[in-house]
Amino acid sequence: MRFLLIFSLLFTFFSCSEPATRKDMDPEKTATFDWQGHRGARGLLPENTVPAFLKALEYPQVKTLELDLAVSRDSLLVVSHEPWMSHHICSHPDGRPVTKEEEEDLLFFQMSYDSIRQYDCGSRGNERFPHQKAMPAHKPLLSEVVEAVGQYCAEKGREKPRYNIEIKFEPAYVGIKAPDAETFARLVLEEVTRLGIRERSCVQSFDVAPLQHLHRMDPQLFTALLIDNPNGVAANLEELGYIPNAYSPYYKLVTANVADTVHEKGMTIIPWTVNDTTAMKALIALGVDGIITDYPNLIGEVE
Numbered sequence: 001m002r003f004l005l006i007f008s009l010l011f012t013f014f015s016c017s018e019p020a021t022r023k024d025m026d027p028e029k030t031a032t033f034d035w036q037g038h039r040g041a042r043g044l045l046p047e048n049t050v051p052a053f054l055k056a057l058e059y060p061q062v063k064t065l066e067l068d069l070a071v072s073r074d075s076l077l078v079v080s081h082e083p084w085m086s087h088h089i090c091s092h093p094d095g096r097p098v099t100k101e102e103e104e105d106l107l108f109f110q111m112s113y114d115s116i117r118q119y120d121c122g123s124r125g126n127e128r129f130p131h132q133k134a135m136p137a138h139k140p141l142l143s144e145v146v147e148a149v150g151q152y153c154a155e156k157g158r159e160k161p162r163y164n165i166e167i168k169f170e171p172a173y174v175g176i177k178a179p180d181a182e183t184f185a186r187l188v189l190e191e192v193t194r195l196g197i198r199e200r201s202c203v204q205s206f207d208v209a210p211l212q213h214l215h216r217m218d219p220q221l222f223t224a225l226l227i228d229n230p231n232g233v234a235a236n237l238e239e240l241g242y243i244p245n246a247y248s249p250y251y252k253l254v255t256a257n258v259a260d261t262v263h264e265k266g267m268t269i270i271p272w273t274v275n276d277t278t279a280m281k282a283l284i285a286l287g288v289d290g291i292i293t294d295y296p297n298l299i300g301e302v303e
Helices: 004-017 027-032 050-056 102-105 142-156 181-194 207-219 231-242 257-266 277-286 296-301
Strands: 034-038 062-071 077-079 161-169 203-204 222-227 245-248 289-293
Touching: 027 062, 034 050, 034 296, 050 062, 050 142, 062 142, 062 181, 062 289, 062 296, 077 181, 102 222, 161 181, 181 203, 181 207, 203 245, 207 222, 207 231, 222 231, 231 245, 231 257, 277 289, 289 296
Parallel strands: 034 062, 034 289, 062 161, 161 203, 203 222, 222 245
Antiparallel strands: 062 077
C-alpha cells in the first residue's frame, strides 16, 4: 500500500505516546465492538470460502463477516479478493497450480461461474499464513455463503452475522475484469436485497465510484470508505462526496486525531487488517469501533 512504511512509524509513535487507558474496552464497549473476520478467517482456513466463514462464526465475538466480490461473465457475484485466479493459491481443475502468466487468461469477468467453480483455491494453502489449514475449496457465490451461514446459525442457535462486502473495482477493470461501477453497484444492491441481508450489510470500496452510485440508488444503505492513503479524513471524504457510515483505514494510519475526527463526523472507524494483539489493544485504546482480522482466534486474548 502507498506510504505505509512512513505511516507504520507514525502509528508506532502515536500509539505508544497515547495513554493506554484513554479508551479502555469496558463491558458495554465489548458488547457493541465490531470484530470482523477478514475473508472469513484467512489465517486459519482458505480465504473467502464457505469453510472460512463458518470457522469465523465459531468465535462468538465475531459480529461481521468481511468478504470481497467479483463478477463472472454471467453477471453472478463471486466471493474472491482478486477478479482472477490467483497464482498464489489456485489450481486448475486437473490439479496444476495456476501460474502468474496464466492469471491474465483466467479473468472471472471472461469466465462463466460454472467454469470458475471448477478451480481449487484451498488445497495449496497460503505461504503467507503458515497456520492456515489447507483443504479443497472453490470460489463460492455470495448466495452460497449466505445460505451456508444461515443454516449454520440456525443449527448452532447463533445470531446471524452482518456482512462487510467489498466491491473490487478499479476504473481500468471496466469491460475486462469487471462491469462499470454503476452496474457493479446495482448488482450488489439487488443481490443483498434479494438475499434478505440488506439490513445486515455494509458495502465498502477503495474506489469512490461504486459507493457514489450505491448512495444515489439507496441513500439508507450502510456504506464504508476503505482507505490506504495518507491524504487525511477531510480530503478523502471530499473525494467521496458524502459522509458514509464507516471509515475504514489501514490500521497503521489510525491515530487519536483520526479516530476523533471520524467520530465527530458521525462515522464509525473500522481499521483493517490487524493480526497481532499488541496492535489490537493499541487501536482499542485509541477508540476504534471494530477491528478486521485474519485471526478471530486472537480476540479472546484482547477482550
